[in-house]
Amino acid sequence: MKTLSVQLSENGYEILLGKDILHKFTSLCKKSSLPKRMFFIIDENVLRIHKKYLQTNLFDEKKDLVCKLPAGEKSKSFKQISELLKVMLENKLGRDTLVVSIGGGVTGDAVGFAASIFMRGIPVVHIPTTLLAAVDSSIGGKTGINFNNTKNSIGSFYQPKFVLIDTTFFSTLPEKEIICGVGEIIKYAFLTGQDFYDSVLAALPLFYQKDFSKTVHLISASINVKTEVVSSDEKETGLRKILNFGHTFAHSFESELHFKIKHGEAVTAGIICALYLSHEKGFITEEQLKKFLYLPKQIPLSATLKKLDKEKLYRVMLSDKKNRDGKIKFVLLKNIGEILLDVEAEKVEVFNAFDRMFKSI
Numbered sequence: 145m146k147t148l149s150v151q152l153s154e155n156g157y158e159i160l161l162g163k164d165i166l167h168k169f170t171s172l173c174k175k176s177s178l179p180k181r182m183f184f185i186i187d188e189n190v191l192r193i194h195k196k197y198l199q200t201n202l203f204d205e206k207k208d209l210v211c212k213l214p215a216g217e218k219s220k221s222f223k224q225i226s227e228l229l230k231v232m233l234e235n236k237l238g239r240d241t242l243v244v245s246i247g248g249g250v251t252g253d254a255v256g257f258a259a260s261i262f263m264r265g266i267p268v269v270h271i272p273t274t275l276l277a278a279v280d281s282s283i284g285g286k287t288g289i290n291f292n293n294t295k296n297s298i299g300s301f302y303q304p305k306f307v308l309i310d311t312t313f314f315s316t317l318p319e320k321e322i323i324c325g326v327g328e329i330i331k332y333a334f335l336t337g338q339d340f341y342d343s344v345l346a347a348l349p350l351f352y353q354k355d356f357s358k359t360v361h362l363i364s365a366s367i368n369v370k371t372e373v374v375s376s377d378e379k380e381t382g383l384r385k386i387l388n389f390g391h392t393f394a395h396s397f398e399s400e401l402h403f404k405i406k407h408g409e410a411v412t413a414g415i416i417c418a419l420y421l422s423h424e425k426g427f428i429t430e431e432q433l434k435k436f437l438y439l440p441k442q443i444p445l446s447a448t449l450k451k452l453d454k455e456k457l458y459r460v461m462l463s464d465k466k467n468r469d470g471k472i473k474f475v476l477l478k479n480i481g482e483i484l485l486d487v488e489a490e491k492v493e494v495f496n497a498f499d500r501m502f503k504s505i
């Protein structure tokens with residue numbers, strides 16, 4: 145088992161990563177003096193597929209409070225949060241209760257948000273079961289829901305007590321979910337450096353074969369990038385913005401497709417657009433562009449992206465929460481490991497980036 149940590153001025157925490165480590169949950173709770181009363185909120189598919197493993201290692205349905213969360217982005221809504229809060233009130237949860245979220249990024253974001261506002265905040269632990277949630281969403285304390293067709297527009301910063309990543313769960317992930325996780329790992333590859341980039345490229349087939357014993361070092365390295373960035377900029381006032389590479393574009397695709405595209409796939413398409421825009425702005429040469437596109441283009445993208453209306457996408461981007469003075473702020477690339485923050489672009493340059501990405505599908 146590997147232990148990584150998020151170091152914050154207050155409320156730092158550990159991330160435990162390994163295979164078959166779920167049984168360590170109780171001792172980790174004891175070590176951190178967490179409440180003994182537990183409320184487990186579990187993605188419905190994870191509960192169905194892994195019920196036996198969860199019951200053996202985590203909870204006792206006769207004693208513990210267990211609640212099933214519907215799968216899919218629709219759970220990141222006020223309607224679902226209000227359902228959760230109602231169950232929490234009815235069962236008289238308080239600050240003496242530990243909320244445990246078990247599922248992908250949707251479960252972590254929704255449950256983290258509910259825990260952050262219930263009784264002004266009750267403790268939460270994340271057990272991510274998708275590759276994307278393990279390398280990204282479970283770490284860093286961003287919680288939230290979608291509102292008014294705008295991605296993650298309502299939420300909070302709320303750090304978990306610890307994160308337990310048991311790679312055993314990943315063996316049942318459908319290929320499209322592996323692709324989503326790999327999309328975020330590719331993002332880290334661009335942020336970090338050539339060696340990591342080359343390792344990710346070489347390991348792509350192993351991810352699809354679900355050989356996590358041979359990719360766990362890349363999962364761990366990805367988590368490490370995220371923990372280091374979050375540790376130095378918890379509330380995204382500076383450096384943490386680099387994690388949004390490709391995301392301004394990605395959120396516009398998700399909104400315009402009414403969240404019918406997977407987040408990880410949208411991120412990959414967004415990274416391709418960000419690379420084209422970096423080229424349009426003259427930050428990278430034609431030769432670099434060709435080289436950099438090679439990795440994200442290994443990920444298959446849905447043809448529905450091509451049908452999107454650029455004007456509508458642009459309008460969504462204008463409402464991005466990272467904008468300042470009504471201007472869209474992009475995260476672009478100068479080289480692998482060299483990221484440019486808060487870049488502004490002409491509308492025509494953004495449209496060209498869209499067109500070039502559409503043509504490449």
Ligand SMILES: NC(=O)c1ccc[n+]([C@@H]2O[C@H](COP(=O)([O-])OP(=O)(O)OC[C@H]3O[C@@H](n4cnc5c(N)ncnc54)[C@H](O)[C@@H]3O)[C@@H](O)[C@H]2O)c1
Binds near residue numbers: 190217324
């Ligand atoms: N908070 C953050 O910092 C942050 C960062 C990145 C992404 N996100 C959010 O994360 C969400 C995407 O997360 P996701 O990609 O994990 O999607 P998800 O939570 O929707 O899970 C994907 C699918 O996999 C299923 N599933 C989960 N674990 C499984 C398992 N072990 N075996 C089989 N099926 C399993 C789920 O039921 C679901 O159908 C988006 O809403 C995105 O905005 C948040």
